[in-house]
Amino acid sequence: MLYRENGQFKTSYRSDQQIFPIAQDRIAIALLVAFAFLGVPLLASEYLYTSILIPFVIMSLAALGVNVLVGYCGQISLGSAAFMAVGAYGAYNFFVRVPGLPLIPTLILGGLCAMFFGILFGLPSLRVKGLYLAVATLAAQFFSDWMFLRVKWLTNDSPSGSVSVTQLKVLGMALDTPLARYLFCLSLLVVIALLVKNLVRGAIGREWMAIRDMDVAAAVIGIRPMYAKLSAFAVSSFIIGVAGALWAFIHLGSWEPAAFSVELSFRLLFMVIIGGMGSIMGSFFGAGFIVILPIALNRLLPAIGDLVGVEFSTTAVSHTELITFGGLIVWFLIVEPHGLAKLWSMGKQKLRLWPFPH
């Protein structure tokens, strides 16, 4: 009843082409963004910021980047964590070696480093396709693991590649409270999400999707595969690189190469697949699911153990976590292979007909 588009007439090209053509969607999104910026700071505790909200926001950004490559351009990548690592260490090098460089340009430079790295490891995609490419992208992962462990110059000669940053400032304001960090990450996320949304509904996004759906057919109708694929790699790894720099600078503070292991690559891909390939909204859903699930399991399992009178040791908890995580993922893929975004759009469709479905 509330969710209807009847009577919303489009009288100009401008209104026909806006991001959310339905007025209710616009209101809902505006409310959501307002809540994220204004409502959450009133409610959240310090624990909520550091262990859920900030990781969720940064991982959403990373998932968004992965989604550009995997969901929109159809190039499966198992090396996303490597792009994050390059972004993080690239930003770190600029931060340490260029005194007085403000934080935002540092992050962007980190993203640019990741972009070049991404283009380099995206080159094989011109020749190699599908699962072969997926495995080939693992080369980026293992190369970056090795590079940040062994090439001392990149980590400012610190042993075992562990580095740290302190005293972050944005526009003269210190990022010393969790709230400030959260708001900073959130603002970046909103800006980049808007940019990506506009990219994917523009010409270049359509090229990516054409390549994803059938690359030979796309080439036949005049889309340059090289340009389309490499631009997807560039945009995607830039975003992932910025997310990696944020993850390192804001969330971790001090980190080592193991923070960006192949495990993280898998999790990023999980976010995209579970959230929904080729959907901006899906990236947020997926990131939420993958970030919150382990924390929820970690807290729930001992509680359930107390209920039934079984004492869970920490190793038992971590094993049960693995089992539940794996089981849930398989179950989820079976129930909804198109991801949470599909559920969302189905829900919206139902809501349109409610309360009088045919």
Added chain:
Amino acid sequence: MAFFLETLIGGLMAGMLYSLVALGFVLIYKASGVFNFAQGAMVLFAALAMARFAEWFPAWTGIASPVLANILAFIAAGALMFVVAWLVERLVLRHLVNQEGATLLMATLGIAYFLEGIGQSLFGSDIYPIDIGMPKDPVFLFDTVFPGGILVNQEDVIAAGIAAALVLALTLFFQKTTTGRALRAVADDHQAAQSIGIPLGRIWVIVWCVAGAVALVAGMIWGSKLGVQFSLTTIALRALPVVILGGLTSVPGAIIGGLIIGVGEKLSEVYLGPYVGGGIEIWFAYVLALVFLLFRPQGLFGEKIIDRV
């Protein structure tokens, strides 16, 4: 020269062991089009089962002979892998027919997490030895030809022998038996195979069983080499370049690919490693595979990829 040969032989042996793991990938991909990321977890699971059963059987039944205990443990672990294969087909694959490659890949990653978790809760998460009586001492060969001879690890030689025997057995199984023929038919064309009455579900169970058995052998050998521990799962990641180098659908490709990667890894580590800080084995294998792929995108022996619009 002797040193070069020593490295070369070491590389070939290591390559044989990689191809053992790679075989598991190829078998499942051939028959069901699933890229099975759970192969590493299966290796760990099988090795854990084998190690722990070999420890438990003497305690339960009072068998004194370690050989008998090992054989019983091998059979029990094999049976367990059969159950795993059956459950995977029943609970997962059956429901994911006709899904995209990426979805299936992620599903096997889910299975991998599940197996890792359940394997470690059932069998424990410490480092366990598997002692199947392999000689551990290195021997010197050709000491008449080269001064000092060539140092070869006996254990590796035996392991490579087992791997070769397994490959031979698998080839015979695929070429000479009715089931093998059915498997090849399914690999060739799912629909055509189904239309002449080959039960797809049963074939998948069989293939996952065979992959489970290969995982068990691989787990046994790697386990007796390094001890059974969680890091066995990473062996799958080291076998992946072998798979794509040889071609996802080719059994001989897995062997040849394994040998190339094994040799390439060792030679690069010895001759190139010192200049760049060492530890380059793992990414070098990937880059090597990538270079091959640039010339043959379907791997050395893979089926030619034909694009149709």
